[in-house]
Amino acid sequence: MLTPVEALSAILDHVAALPGAPRPLQDILGLAAAQDLRSLAQVPPFTNSAMDGYAVCTGDLVSASRAHPVRLRVLGDLAAGDVPKGAVGSGEALRIMTGAPLPEGADAVVPVEDTTRGTDWVELRKPLRPGIHIRLAGEDLQVGQRLVQAGQGLRPGDIGALAAAGLPTVNVHPRVRVAVLTTGDELVDVSEEPGPGRIRDANIHAVCAQVAAYGALPVPYPRVPDDRATLMQTLKSALEADVIVTTGGISVGDYDFMKDMLEALGAERIFWKVAQKPGGPLGFWMLGHKPIFGIPGNPVAAMLMVEEYVRPALRKMMGFAKLHRPVGEAKLEAGWTGKVGDPRTTFLRVVARREDGGMHARLTGPQGSAILSSMLVANALAVIPEGVDRVAPGGPVVLHLTEEPEDH
Ligand code: AMP
Ligand code: MG
Numbered sequence: 322m323l324t325p326v327e328a329l330s331a332i333l334d335h336v337a338a339l340p341g342a343p344r345p346l347q348d349i350l351g352l353a354a355a356q357d358l359r360s361l362a363q364v365p366p367f368t369n370s371a372m373d374g375y376a377v378c379t380g381d382l383v384s385a386s387r388a389h390p391v392r393l394r395v396l397g398d399l400a401a402g403d404v405p406k407g408a409v410g411s412g413e414a415l416r417i418m419t420g421a422p423l424p425e426g427a428d429a430v431v432p433v434e435d436t437t438r439g440t441d442w443v444e445l446r447k448p449l450r451p452g453i454h455i456r457l458a459g460e461d462l463q464v465g466q467r468l469v470q471a472g473q474g475l476r477p478g479d480i481g482a483l484a485a486a487g488l489p490t491v492n493v494h495p496r497v498r499v500a501v502l503t504t505g506d507e508l509v510d511v512s513e514e515p516g517p518g519r520i521r522d523a524n525i526h527a528v529c530a531q532v533a534a535y536g537a538l539p540v541p542y543p544r545v546p547d548d549r550a551t552l553m554q555t556l557k558s559a560l561e562a563d564v565i566v567t568t569g570g571i572s573v574g575d576y577d578f579m580k581d582m583l584e585a586l587g588a589e590r591i592f593w594k595v596a597q598k599p600g601g602p603l604g605f606w607m608l609g610h611k612p613i614f615g616i617p618g619n620p621v622a623a624m625l626m627v628e629e630y631v632r633p634a635l636r637k638m639m640g641f642a643k644l645h646r647p648v649g650e651a652k653l654e655a656g657w658t659g660k661v662g663d664p665r666t667t668f669l670r671v672v673a674r675r676e677d678g679g680m681h682a683r684l685t686g687p688q689g690s691a692i693l694s695s696m697l698v699a700n701a702l703a704v705i706p707e708g709v710d711r712v713a714p715g716g717p718v719v720l721h722l723t724e725e726p727e728d729h
Pocket of ligand 2: 504505506569570618
Protein backbone atom coordinates (compact mmCIF):
# COMPACT_ATOMS: atom_id res chain seq x y z
CA MET A 322 0.00 0.00 0.00
CA LEU A 323 1.38 3.43 -0.95
CA THR A 324 1.76 6.33 1.44
CA PRO A 325 -0.10 9.51 0.47
CA VAL A 326 3.16 11.09 -0.69
CA GLU A 327 4.02 8.07 -2.87
CA ALA A 328 0.49 7.96 -4.28
CA LEU A 329 0.56 11.62 -5.24
CA SER A 330 3.95 11.34 -6.87
CA ALA A 331 2.81 8.27 -8.85
CA ILE A 332 -0.18 10.27 -10.07
CA LEU A 333 1.89 13.30 -11.02
CA ASP A 334 4.40 11.07 -12.85
CA HIS A 335 1.60 9.89 -15.12
CA VAL A 336 -0.06 13.16 -16.07
CA ALA A 337 1.20 15.94 -18.30
CA ALA A 338 0.02 19.41 -19.27
CA LEU A 339 -2.50 19.49 -22.11
CA PRO A 340 -1.04 21.49 -25.02
CA GLY A 341 -1.63 25.24 -25.04
CA ALA A 342 -3.70 27.02 -27.67
CA PRO A 343 -4.46 30.69 -28.41
CA ARG A 344 -7.56 31.98 -26.63
CA PRO A 345 -9.14 35.45 -26.54
CA LEU A 346 -8.62 37.49 -23.35
CA GLN A 347 -12.24 37.10 -22.25
CA ASP A 348 -11.78 33.32 -21.97
CA ILE A 349 -8.52 33.08 -20.03
CA LEU A 350 -9.36 34.05 -16.46
CA GLY A 351 -7.88 31.46 -14.10
CA LEU A 352 -6.07 29.51 -16.85
CA ALA A 353 -2.30 29.04 -16.94
CA ALA A 354 -0.13 30.76 -19.54
CA ALA A 355 1.44 28.17 -21.87
CA GLN A 356 4.45 30.41 -22.54
CA ASP A 357 5.97 33.61 -21.21
CA LEU A 358 3.75 36.49 -22.32
CA ARG A 359 5.56 39.65 -23.43
CA SER A 360 4.27 43.11 -24.17
CA LEU A 361 3.73 43.91 -27.85
CA ALA A 362 3.48 47.64 -27.24
CA GLN A 363 4.85 50.35 -25.01
CA VAL A 364 2.41 51.58 -22.38
CA PRO A 365 1.48 54.36 -22.37
CA PRO A 366 1.93 54.49 -26.14
CA PHE A 367 2.63 58.26 -26.08
CA THR A 368 3.59 60.85 -23.47
CA ASN A 369 0.37 62.25 -22.02
CA SER A 370 -1.16 64.30 -19.26
CA ALA A 371 -1.80 62.69 -15.87
CA MET A 372 -4.19 65.49 -14.82
CA ASP A 373 -6.85 67.83 -16.11
CA GLY A 374 -4.96 71.14 -16.30
CA TYR A 375 -2.67 73.22 -18.50
CA ALA A 376 0.32 72.02 -20.49
CA VAL A 377 3.08 74.54 -19.97
CA CYS A 378 6.81 75.22 -20.41
CA THR A 379 8.24 75.14 -16.88
CA GLY A 380 10.91 77.65 -17.88
CA ASP A 381 8.12 80.29 -17.95
CA LEU A 382 7.23 79.70 -14.30
CA VAL A 383 10.59 80.02 -12.57
CA SER A 384 9.63 83.37 -11.02
CA ALA A 385 5.93 82.61 -10.43
CA SER A 386 4.59 83.37 -6.95
CA ARG A 387 1.38 84.36 -5.20
CA ALA A 388 2.48 88.03 -5.31
CA HIS A 389 3.72 87.83 -8.91
CA PRO A 390 1.64 85.31 -10.88
CA VAL A 391 2.79 84.41 -14.37
CA ARG A 392 0.16 84.99 -17.06
CA LEU A 393 0.06 82.62 -20.05
CA ARG A 394 -1.98 82.79 -23.24
CA VAL A 395 -4.29 79.77 -23.61
CA LEU A 396 -4.02 78.27 -27.09
CA GLY A 397 -7.08 76.03 -26.87
CA ASP A 398 -8.34 72.70 -25.57
CA LEU A 399 -7.06 69.14 -25.90
CA ALA A 400 -9.26 66.20 -24.84
CA ALA A 401 -8.25 62.55 -24.43
CA GLY A 402 -8.34 61.05 -27.92
CA ASP A 403 -7.39 64.40 -29.60
CA VAL A 404 -4.01 65.15 -31.12
CA PRO A 405 -2.24 68.50 -30.59
CA LYS A 406 -2.39 70.81 -33.61
CA GLY A 407 0.84 72.54 -32.76
CA ALA A 408 3.50 73.17 -30.18
CA VAL A 409 3.27 75.15 -26.94
CA GLY A 410 5.81 77.97 -26.91
CA SER A 411 7.12 80.29 -24.25
CA GLY A 412 4.32 82.42 -22.75
CA GLU A 413 1.69 79.90 -23.88
CA ALA A 414 -0.39 77.15 -22.33
CA LEU A 415 -2.81 74.52 -23.66
CA ARG A 416 -5.84 73.34 -21.66
CA ILE A 417 -5.34 69.59 -21.52
CA MET A 418 -7.41 66.70 -20.15
CA THR A 419 -6.12 63.54 -18.47
CA GLY A 420 -4.86 61.10 -21.10
CA ALA A 421 -4.47 63.69 -23.92
CA PRO A 422 -1.06 63.64 -25.66
CA LEU A 423 1.40 66.22 -24.34
CA PRO A 424 1.99 68.86 -27.05
CA GLU A 425 5.45 69.56 -28.38
CA GLY A 426 7.27 72.22 -26.32
CA ALA A 427 5.35 71.63 -23.06
CA ASP A 428 7.26 69.82 -20.30
CA ALA A 429 4.73 69.73 -17.42
CA VAL A 430 1.04 69.99 -16.61
CA VAL A 431 -0.38 72.36 -13.98
CA PRO A 432 -3.48 70.83 -12.35
CA VAL A 433 -6.56 72.94 -13.05
CA GLU A 434 -7.11 73.37 -9.27
CA ASP A 435 -3.84 75.35 -9.05
CA THR A 436 -4.83 77.92 -11.72
CA THR A 437 -7.31 80.69 -12.42
CA ARG A 438 -8.99 78.26 -14.88
CA GLY A 439 -9.14 80.80 -17.75
CA THR A 440 -9.93 79.91 -21.37
CA ASP A 441 -8.08 82.85 -23.00
CA TRP A 442 -5.51 83.58 -20.30
CA VAL A 443 -4.46 81.66 -17.24
CA GLU A 444 -2.47 82.75 -14.21
CA LEU A 445 -0.06 80.50 -12.33
CA ARG A 446 1.32 81.23 -8.88
CA LYS A 447 4.17 78.82 -8.37
CA PRO A 448 7.08 77.25 -10.25
CA LEU A 449 6.83 73.68 -11.48
CA ARG A 450 9.35 70.88 -11.86
CA PRO A 451 9.78 69.69 -15.46
CA GLY A 452 8.01 66.36 -16.00
CA ILE A 453 5.41 66.88 -13.31
CA HIS A 454 1.94 65.38 -13.97
CA ILE A 455 3.18 63.79 -17.15
CA ARG A 456 3.13 60.08 -18.00
CA LEU A 457 6.04 59.28 -20.27
CA ALA A 458 5.65 56.98 -23.27
CA GLY A 459 6.68 53.46 -22.18
CA GLU A 460 7.16 54.36 -18.52
CA ASP A 461 4.74 51.57 -17.51
CA LEU A 462 5.47 48.71 -19.94
CA GLN A 463 8.19 48.30 -22.53
CA VAL A 464 7.93 46.38 -25.80
CA GLY A 465 9.14 42.82 -25.14
CA GLN A 466 8.86 43.10 -21.37
CA ARG A 467 7.67 39.86 -19.73
CA LEU A 468 4.25 40.38 -18.19
CA VAL A 469 3.36 36.81 -17.23
CA GLN A 470 5.54 33.75 -16.75
CA ALA A 471 4.66 30.37 -18.32
CA GLY A 472 2.68 28.34 -15.80
CA GLN A 473 1.26 31.35 -14.03
CA GLY A 474 -2.51 31.50 -13.48
CA LEU A 475 -4.06 34.55 -15.12
CA ARG A 476 -5.76 37.04 -12.81
CA PRO A 477 -7.82 40.12 -13.68
CA GLY A 478 -4.78 42.39 -13.23
CA ASP A 479 -2.73 40.29 -15.64
CA ILE A 480 -5.52 40.38 -18.19
CA GLY A 481 -5.73 44.17 -17.95
CA ALA A 482 -2.00 44.48 -18.57
CA LEU A 483 -2.16 42.03 -21.49
CA ALA A 484 -4.94 44.08 -23.07
CA ALA A 485 -3.03 47.36 -22.68
CA ALA A 486 0.05 45.62 -24.07
CA GLY A 487 -1.74 44.67 -27.28
CA LEU A 488 -2.33 40.92 -26.92
CA PRO A 489 -5.90 40.12 -28.06
CA THR A 490 -5.25 36.38 -27.71
CA VAL A 491 -2.77 34.48 -25.58
CA ASN A 492 -1.45 30.96 -25.52
CA VAL A 493 -3.01 29.18 -22.51
CA HIS A 494 -3.48 25.61 -21.38
CA PRO A 495 -7.11 24.52 -21.70
CA ARG A 496 -9.54 23.81 -18.92
CA VAL A 497 -9.41 20.07 -18.28
CA ARG A 498 -12.77 18.32 -18.86
CA VAL A 499 -13.48 16.03 -15.95
CA ALA A 500 -16.18 13.37 -16.20
CA VAL A 501 -17.69 12.85 -12.74
CA LEU A 502 -19.50 9.55 -12.11
CA THR A 503 -21.19 8.59 -8.87
CA THR A 504 -22.11 4.98 -8.26
CA GLY A 505 -24.38 3.17 -5.83
CA ASP A 506 -27.82 1.52 -5.89
CA GLU A 507 -28.74 3.55 -2.83
CA LEU A 508 -28.32 6.96 -4.47
CA VAL A 509 -31.15 9.25 -5.53
CA ASP A 510 -31.10 12.75 -6.96
CA VAL A 511 -31.09 15.60 -4.46
CA SER A 512 -34.57 16.62 -5.64
CA GLU A 513 -36.06 13.22 -4.76
CA GLU A 514 -37.38 12.06 -1.41
CA PRO A 515 -35.15 9.04 -0.71
CA GLY A 516 -37.16 5.83 -0.23
CA PRO A 517 -36.26 3.25 2.42
CA GLY A 518 -32.55 2.54 2.46
CA ARG A 519 -31.78 5.25 -0.09
CA ILE A 520 -29.75 8.44 0.34
CA ARG A 521 -29.24 11.57 -1.69
CA ASP A 522 -26.25 11.72 -4.01
CA ALA A 523 -24.04 14.31 -2.35
CA ASN A 524 -20.88 13.47 -4.26
CA ILE A 525 -22.03 14.45 -7.71
CA HIS A 526 -22.52 18.00 -6.47
CA ALA A 527 -19.54 18.12 -4.11
CA VAL A 528 -17.04 16.74 -6.62
CA CYS A 529 -18.33 18.80 -9.56
CA ALA A 530 -18.09 21.91 -7.37
CA GLN A 531 -14.51 21.05 -6.40
CA VAL A 532 -13.53 20.48 -10.01
CA ALA A 533 -15.09 23.81 -11.00
CA ALA A 534 -13.39 25.56 -8.07
CA TYR A 535 -10.04 24.28 -9.39
CA GLY A 536 -10.74 25.96 -12.74
CA ALA A 537 -11.46 22.70 -14.57
CA LEU A 538 -14.71 21.80 -16.32
CA PRO A 539 -16.88 19.23 -14.53
CA VAL A 540 -19.07 17.02 -16.71
CA PRO A 541 -21.60 15.24 -14.49
CA TYR A 542 -22.75 11.84 -15.74
CA PRO A 543 -26.01 10.09 -14.90
CA ARG A 544 -25.80 8.18 -11.61
CA VAL A 545 -24.63 4.62 -12.06
CA PRO A 546 -26.32 1.75 -10.20
CA ASP A 547 -24.16 -1.09 -8.86
CA ASP A 548 -24.52 -2.99 -12.09
CA ARG A 549 -21.61 -4.07 -14.26
CA ALA A 550 -23.18 -3.42 -17.65
CA THR A 551 -24.39 0.08 -16.85
CA LEU A 552 -21.07 0.96 -15.23
CA MET A 553 -19.20 -0.27 -18.31
CA GLN A 554 -21.43 1.70 -20.64
CA THR A 555 -21.12 4.90 -18.60
CA LEU A 556 -17.35 4.56 -18.29
CA LYS A 557 -17.12 4.14 -22.07
CA SER A 558 -19.06 7.33 -22.70
CA ALA A 559 -17.01 9.16 -20.06
CA LEU A 560 -13.87 8.48 -22.13
CA GLU A 561 -14.68 11.59 -24.14
CA ALA A 562 -13.45 13.66 -21.14
CA ASP A 563 -9.77 14.32 -20.34
CA VAL A 564 -10.02 12.82 -16.86
CA ILE A 565 -12.52 10.48 -15.19
CA VAL A 566 -13.35 10.69 -11.50
CA THR A 567 -15.69 8.08 -10.05
CA THR A 568 -16.98 7.73 -6.51
CA GLY A 569 -18.12 4.56 -4.76
CA GLY A 570 -17.75 0.89 -5.57
CA ILE A 571 -13.97 0.89 -5.21
CA SER A 572 -13.68 -1.09 -1.99
CA VAL A 573 -13.97 -4.83 -1.35
CA GLY A 574 -17.78 -5.04 -1.01
CA ASP A 575 -19.77 -7.55 -3.05
CA TYR A 576 -21.05 -4.77 -5.31
CA ASP A 577 -17.78 -2.91 -5.78
CA PHE A 578 -17.22 -3.38 -9.52
CA MET A 579 -15.15 -0.33 -10.37
CA LYS A 580 -11.73 -2.02 -10.45
CA ASP A 581 -12.95 -4.92 -12.60
CA MET A 582 -14.75 -2.71 -15.07
CA LEU A 583 -11.85 -0.30 -15.49
CA GLU A 584 -9.48 -3.16 -16.11
CA ALA A 585 -11.94 -4.83 -18.51
CA LEU A 586 -11.88 -1.53 -20.36
CA GLY A 587 -8.12 -1.87 -20.72
CA ALA A 588 -7.06 0.68 -18.11
CA GLU A 589 -3.71 0.06 -16.46
CA ARG A 590 -3.82 0.02 -12.68
CA ILE A 591 -1.11 2.30 -11.27
CA PHE A 592 -2.14 1.69 -7.68
CA TRP A 593 -5.09 0.84 -5.51
CA LYS A 594 -5.25 1.78 -1.85
CA VAL A 595 -3.41 4.50 -0.02
CA ALA A 596 -2.40 4.22 3.63
CA GLN A 597 -4.57 7.07 4.79
CA LYS A 598 -7.61 7.80 6.84
CA PRO A 599 -10.25 8.67 5.80
CA GLY A 600 -10.58 7.04 2.44
CA GLY A 601 -8.05 4.23 1.97
CA PRO A 602 -9.27 2.52 -1.20
CA LEU A 603 -8.29 5.21 -3.69
CA GLY A 604 -7.39 3.71 -7.06
CA PHE A 605 -5.59 5.30 -9.98
CA TRP A 606 -5.57 3.99 -13.53
CA MET A 607 -4.29 5.20 -16.88
CA LEU A 608 -6.12 4.42 -20.09
CA GLY A 609 -3.69 5.64 -22.73
CA HIS A 610 -3.06 9.24 -21.67
CA LYS A 611 -6.30 9.44 -19.69
CA PRO A 612 -6.06 9.40 -15.91
CA ILE A 613 -8.91 7.70 -14.05
CA PHE A 614 -9.45 8.18 -10.34
CA GLY A 615 -11.58 5.61 -8.47
CA ILE A 616 -12.52 7.30 -5.21
CA PRO A 617 -14.42 5.83 -2.26
CA GLY A 618 -18.05 6.85 -1.79
CA ASN A 619 -18.10 8.33 1.67
CA PRO A 620 -18.58 12.01 0.88
CA VAL A 621 -15.91 13.35 3.23
CA ALA A 622 -13.35 10.79 2.08
CA ALA A 623 -14.31 11.53 -1.51
CA MET A 624 -13.90 15.29 -1.18
CA LEU A 625 -10.67 14.95 0.73
CA MET A 626 -9.19 12.66 -1.89
CA VAL A 627 -10.28 14.94 -4.70
CA GLU A 628 -8.58 17.78 -2.87
CA GLU A 629 -5.35 15.92 -2.11
CA TYR A 630 -4.89 13.85 -5.29
CA VAL A 631 -7.16 15.03 -8.10
CA ARG A 632 -6.51 18.73 -7.62
CA PRO A 633 -2.71 18.59 -8.10
CA ALA A 634 -3.19 16.33 -11.14
CA LEU A 635 -5.71 18.72 -12.70
CA ARG A 636 -3.39 21.63 -12.01
CA LYS A 637 -0.50 19.83 -13.71
CA MET A 638 -2.71 19.02 -16.71
CA MET A 639 -3.82 22.66 -16.84
CA GLY A 640 -0.18 23.74 -16.95
CA PHE A 641 0.11 25.47 -13.59
CA ALA A 642 3.65 25.75 -12.24
CA LYS A 643 2.31 25.70 -8.70
CA LEU A 644 0.52 22.41 -8.00
CA HIS A 645 0.06 22.40 -4.25
CA ARG A 646 -1.80 24.31 -1.59
CA PRO A 647 0.21 26.37 0.84
CA VAL A 648 1.50 24.33 3.76
CA GLY A 649 1.66 25.74 7.28
CA GLU A 650 2.28 24.65 10.81
CA ALA A 651 -0.26 25.23 13.57
CA LYS A 652 -0.87 24.45 17.20
CA LEU A 653 -3.70 21.92 17.45
CA GLU A 654 -5.68 23.45 20.29
CA ALA A 655 -7.35 20.52 22.03
CA GLY A 656 -4.91 17.94 20.69
CA TRP A 657 -5.94 14.64 19.13
CA THR A 658 -5.85 10.96 20.00
CA GLY A 659 -5.78 8.25 17.34
CA LYS A 660 -5.15 4.52 17.22
CA VAL A 661 -1.86 3.26 18.60
CA GLY A 662 0.31 1.74 15.89
CA ASP A 663 -1.92 2.91 13.00
CA PRO A 664 0.26 2.64 9.87
CA ARG A 665 -1.84 5.25 8.09
CA THR A 666 -1.60 9.01 7.62
CA THR A 667 -4.63 10.74 9.11
CA PHE A 668 -6.22 13.82 7.60
CA LEU A 669 -8.22 15.88 10.07
CA ARG A 670 -10.62 18.65 9.08
CA VAL A 671 -9.74 21.79 10.99
CA VAL A 672 -10.45 25.48 11.22
CA ALA A 673 -7.16 27.34 11.06
CA ARG A 674 -6.76 30.90 12.25
CA ARG A 675 -3.85 33.28 12.59
CA GLU A 676 -3.33 34.76 16.00
CA ASP A 677 -0.35 36.52 17.62
CA GLY A 678 1.84 35.87 14.59
CA GLY A 679 1.22 32.10 14.75
CA MET A 680 -1.37 29.69 13.46
CA HIS A 681 -3.87 27.78 15.56
CA ALA A 682 -6.15 24.95 14.48
CA ARG A 683 -9.20 23.35 16.05
CA LEU A 684 -10.94 20.20 14.89
CA THR A 685 -14.25 20.79 13.13
CA GLY A 686 -15.96 18.17 15.31
CA PRO A 687 -16.48 14.44 14.73
CA GLN A 688 -14.05 13.27 12.04
CA GLY A 689 -15.86 10.23 10.59
CA SER A 690 -15.58 9.89 6.82
CA ALA A 691 -19.33 10.27 6.42
CA ILE A 692 -19.60 13.35 8.64
CA LEU A 693 -20.35 15.99 6.04
CA SER A 694 -20.88 18.64 8.68
CA SER A 695 -17.11 18.53 9.23
CA MET A 696 -16.65 19.98 5.74
CA LEU A 697 -18.95 22.93 6.31
CA VAL A 698 -16.52 25.00 8.31
CA ALA A 699 -13.12 23.43 7.54
CA ASN A 700 -10.56 25.71 5.91
CA ALA A 701 -7.59 23.36 6.21
CA LEU A 702 -6.56 19.74 6.58
CA ALA A 703 -4.20 18.72 9.38
CA VAL A 704 -1.91 15.92 8.27
CA ILE A 705 -0.94 13.50 11.04
CA PRO A 706 1.88 11.23 9.86
CA GLU A 707 1.73 7.45 10.13
CA GLY A 708 2.83 6.13 13.50
CA VAL A 709 1.71 9.27 15.37
CA ASP A 710 -1.21 8.32 17.60
CA ARG A 711 -1.41 11.41 19.74
CA VAL A 712 -0.99 15.15 19.45
CA ALA A 713 -0.82 16.89 22.81
CA PRO A 714 -3.08 19.92 23.33
CA GLY A 715 -1.31 22.82 21.62
CA GLY A 716 1.04 20.37 19.88
CA PRO A 717 2.29 21.10 16.34
CA VAL A 718 0.51 19.83 13.22
CA VAL A 719 1.19 20.37 9.52
CA LEU A 720 -1.69 21.98 7.65
CA HIS A 721 -2.68 21.94 4.01
CA LEU A 722 -4.45 25.28 3.71
CA THR A 723 -7.43 24.81 1.42
CA GLU A 724 -8.52 28.40 2.08
CA GLU A 725 -7.17 31.51 3.75
CA PRO A 726 -6.92 31.02 7.54
CA GLU A 727 -9.26 33.11 9.66
CA ASP A 728 -7.75 36.27 11.12
CA HIS A 729 -8.23 37.23 14.73
P1 AMP B 1 -18.87 2.82 -1.30
O1 AMP B 1 -17.57 3.51 -1.48
O2 AMP B 1 -19.64 2.64 -2.55
O3 AMP B 1 -18.69 1.55 -0.53
O4 AMP B 1 -19.74 3.77 -0.38
C1 AMP B 1 -19.32 4.06 0.93
C2 AMP B 1 -20.38 4.89 1.64
O5 AMP B 1 -20.56 6.12 1.01
C3 AMP B 1 -21.74 4.24 1.68
O6 AMP B 1 -22.35 4.54 2.93
C4 AMP B 1 -22.47 4.94 0.57
O7 AMP B 1 -23.87 4.94 0.74
C5 AMP B 1 -21.92 6.32 0.66
N1 AMP B 1 -21.96 6.98 -0.65
C6 AMP B 1 -21.49 6.43 -1.79
N2 AMP B 1 -21.67 7.28 -2.82
C7 AMP B 1 -22.25 8.38 -2.30
C8 AMP B 1 -22.70 9.60 -2.88
N3 AMP B 1 -22.56 9.83 -4.18
N4 AMP B 1 -23.26 10.52 -2.06
C9 AMP B 1 -23.40 10.27 -0.75
N5 AMP B 1 -22.98 9.14 -0.15
C10 AMP B 1 -22.44 8.19 -0.92
MG1 MG C 1 -21.29 1.62 -3.11
